[in-house]
Amino acid sequence: MTDSNKPSDCCMDATDSSISAGDALKMIMARVRPVDGIxxxxxxxxxxxxxxxxxxxxxNVPAYRNSAMDGYALFGKDIPTEGTHRLKVVGSAFAGQPYQGELNRGECIRIMTGAKVPEAADTVIMQEWVERDGDTAIIDPRTKPGANVRQAGEDIxxxxxxxxxxxxxxxxxxxxxxxxxxxxxxxxRRVRVAFFSSGDEIRSIGQPLEEGQIYDSNRYTLFGMLTELGADAIDMGVIPDRADAIQEAMTQAAGEADLVLTSGGISVGEADFIAEAIQQLGEVHFSKVAIKPGRPLTFAHIGNACFFGLPGNPVAVMITFLQFARPAIQRLQGKFERLSPTLRVKAGSPLRKLPGRTEFQRGILSLDDAGELVVKSSGRQGSGVLSSMSSGNCLIRLSDETGNVQAGDLVEVQPFDLLRH
Missing domain, CATH: 3.90.105.10 (Molybdopterin biosynthesis moea protein, domain 2)
Known part of the structure; x- marks a missing residue:
């Protein structure tokens, strides 16, 4: 049993103040407005x-009537109802080089795809259905009048x-x-997003690690996701675990950006100063969401800036960003809203889960031997196992009421590429 499947981590306390994932997203979208500036x-x-x-x-697109194929342009009334009919070939038309003469009944011109159809003509017969005999074209009844001509403005x-x-x-x-x-x-204008990490155990890459310290991956993950969204990412680095430093950083970020992201330091603990700072500086809308991973997620406003306090664990950072911060940024960008793409596919292996909150497990979506989509777990599901996001290609979304999933059961899947774009 992995750490992500321990019953103690899955059950919800009766006094838990978490709101549902759906309610959290509704609250976010109700409180975020597109940025000004064009x-x-x-x-x-x-x-x-x-x-x-x-x-x-x-x-108009096309800007003029043109031929849909290589062939012969003519009057539709000249097409015989039976047998064959001879027409005089009086010229030709190429794309960008229209026929300059006047076309009369009993005549036709050789015409290429995209070339302008003479004003008097209304039909093009494809070249495979025409027999040439010197300057004469022999046609039959297979083509209907009006065929193979693109009208001006037909597309736009x-x-x-x-x-x-x-x-x-x-x-x-x-x-x-x-x-x-x-x-x-x-x-x-581009949405400005300021972000920083907090924690005395966090070190930026290039610095030596001392005992009990780790490299900061979250800022690079956030930078990548923000860049994919086209946001103007303002990286404020790693902020020390001091109340004054955290408050100063958050004040500066809110003054410069439309949205502020932090990772870590949002839980209620002796050295978690972000929760304290947001209570002093802004308006908190919620601070816990009934999801796994990512329950300690805060959404607030500091003045006009939106604020998301993301968890510290790397996987929880990515999942909460994709599910909540990403839609908020798209709303700030003024993007035309579309339904998030999801798939319903068969589970290729059992998935362990207890009811109580929405869970996002990392999975690998692939085709089985029958050519049908199937999803399997990407491995250990702990919120600190970033490799499960790197090796996976989708999230398996298991709703609040869902329990254990058996192989063959249908589950909801969010492919990463569709999530990101």
Whole structure:
């Protein structure tokens, strides 16, 4: 039995003041508002940014009627109802080089994919269905009038809204904007997030370790997750376990940032000064959530800045960030809200859990021999076992009322890549 499955760690005390994971998230989203400030970003610098205003297309796409394939452009009325019919080939059209003459009944032109269809023509017959005989094209009834012609504005009509306020700009959106000739876009300013670790046992990498000390991994984990979200990360380092130092750091962070993150020092203990500082400086909304790992999670406000006091254990830091801080940052960014993607898959092995709180176990999602998705535990589930996050590729979310899970039972899975993006 691993440390994460001991009954004493799973049972909830009748006097426990923790709120549920669902209630915690609702409270967070009700108290967070998008940041003010919109700036112009050149298109190449807009990747990962969030639109501050909707964008309407300045042009039709396609801008003109064009051919959907290589073939022959003609009048649909010239297509025979039976047998074959001969048309005179009077010219050709290429993409960027339209046919300049006038097309009459009984005539056609050779046309390439994307080329402008002559105004009088309404149909394109693909080249495989046309027989050439010198300057004559022999056609049959297989093509219906109007076929293989893309109409102007068929994809996007001029003045139609193509991207909404709050949409994130990814590679596809960059290409779409470029196809419309849009050189820059209005985006929300980056959300500023200040973060630090606390604890006299914590050392930054590059410093020698003395007895009882550990290297600070949490700041690097937080930096990575904040960078993936496109936030402006303000790393304040490791703050000593002194009440004055903690209070000064939190005051400075709240003055500079839209959101403050701390890791460690949030429990009620002799040397845990963050809980004391937040009580003095801000308004606490909750300080415990009924989840595992990550129960000692605080959400508060210091002035206008949101505050999350994350646990000190590395896995608990990642899970509480992904489940609670990440949605808050996305709300601050003004992102258009979408449902979090989850999967329902079969458990490939038994999972131990006692009812009482929502639990996030690290798992490995893969295909079984039948080609179906299955999830297995990634190993030891202790909140300090960061390797279980590194070797896993998903979180297995087990609800409050769920008990032990048997192999073959359906469970809810949150793949890491979908969580992060």
């Amino acid at each position: 700036e112009a970003a050149p298109l190449r610098n807009a990747l990962g940014r969030v639109l501050g205003r909707p964008i309407a297309s300045p042009i 009509q001029a003045d139609a809204v193509i991207l909404r306020e709050g949409d994130e700009i990814g590679p596809a959106q960059l290409g779409l904007l470029a196809s419309l000739g849009i050189p820059e876009v209005a985006v929300r």
